Amino acid sequence: MFTNPEQFASATKTLFELQMTTFNALTSKAVDGVEQVLALNMATAKNSVQGSMAAGKEISEAKDPKAAMDAAASQVQPAVGGAVAYGEQLKVIIDDIHKEFTEAADHHMAEAKNTLSALIYDVTKNVKPGSENAVDVIKAAIDNAFKGYEEVTKATREAVKTVEQEIAKATAQVNAAKTDKQA
Structure with missing residues (x-):
């Protein structure tokens, strides 16, 4: 158990700082x-605006x-190609975000x-006889804080996965439309 209020304050401060570092x-x-x-x-x-302006000018100048x-x-073909390129670039950005976010989350989870x-360890090393229940409460609180970190990380990974799936669907639809136009 904490032998003095300063140890408890230090532990609380450490947990808070850890949460803020992870959040930041x-x-x-x-x-x-x-x-x-x-x-x-x-x-x-x-x-897109520049392309539309050029297309409008070309159409208006038609004989x-x-x-x-x-x-x-x-x-039509350049517009579809632009949509495909946009989807590919967006996928690269999402993949990079996912990788960086996962690395940061894993690093902070390990920390x-x-x-x-x-x-x-600090809480349990100086336990006075009869304080076992208080130690169990503190351990449970610390374990719950860690489980909270795990749940946030898990939820974020699921959200990133969902976005990636939606981008893949949109890219497949644009590619299918492109193939249909070429046929």
């Missing part, structure tokens, strides 16, 4: 990923309706486990 690291990875997706979306939107239709039809194990 994972939040930083998530924000970096959002920034990358936003940059991709902005570049894609800019390219007859057939030439206008041909000009409009010629824009949390080591820190919590050290806290449990």
